[in-house]
Amino acid sequence: MVPEAQLRDDGAGLAPASAGWFVLNARDARWFHRPGRGDSVPLTGCDELEAETYFPMLGMSIQVLPPGEPNATYHWETEQEDFLVLAGRALLVVEGQGRQLEQWDFVHCPPETRHAFVGVGDEPCVILAASSRQFQKDGPWGFYCADEIARRYNASAPEDTQDGDVAYGRFPPSRPTRYRDGLLPD
Template sequence: MRDAVWRHVDGRGAVCVVGDDFEGERQFEQLGVNPFVLRPGEPMAMYHWEADQEDFLVVSGEAVLIIEGEERQLRAWDFVHCPPNTKHVIVGAGTGPCLVIAIGAREHDSLGFTVDEVAKRHGASVEEETNDGGQAYARFPSREPTAYRDGWLPE
């Protein structure tokens, strides 16, 4: 993954481009696999639900999972399964970077962003419900293509 293309923006972490290109073309139509590197306090996404199931594996570091309005601490090798329509977000925690692999089905292309007080405390909630990703992420600059940076992945 060190030689792969990454997308990064301060405040939202970095994601390794696996199976998608920058024009949005998907090489893998049924399954998305995306490694994310999050620094403490960086949300992977905004608090949301998806019409398909999604799974997460914490490979290294620590994170906070907010799921259905509840907060749960995660550490290396914790696995989370989110059935369809489960509201969730993961936020980096601890003292260093956290590597999380997100795996999701791609059968339906439907999602929504909901207001949540717990997610809001972590900077990961929208101000008003929406199904528009552009609106949900309007306060963030776009993740830009970048090369791998030392320290993102565990040795």
């Protein structure tokens, strides 16, 4: 029988404290405010320890992007990634081209697909992101890429690099925070 996981409140919301099954409302979970990159709730671990201990097979997050803000620096990963636009609109920068997305658009990125999302329109964009973690332990996880279209939306790395400090150096650090009313649609 699989035990129920313990959840702990770390001051910014609930997060797993042991292995096992659990039910957690996203509004009660630990969120991260990422200045210049919106807000995110990493449902399957916010760091390597949590991810490898409790969620070694799957990564999943909800990202809320205000208009004009990217979710990440343009990059590719060794794993498949999939995305579903839950609300609002986004621009997908993928393999050097821009694609407009709207609610319920699904994006599939096979391994090594270069991509980033940017919120567009008059309201925040809410995206569900999921990825495999099958090969991450073998490294390298992926690569940050310089790209002219991504640069127009502040989503490009300044240079091709595997160094996250270089890729995200233009952004202030993320900080844990409780859910703020209105981030997620009703």
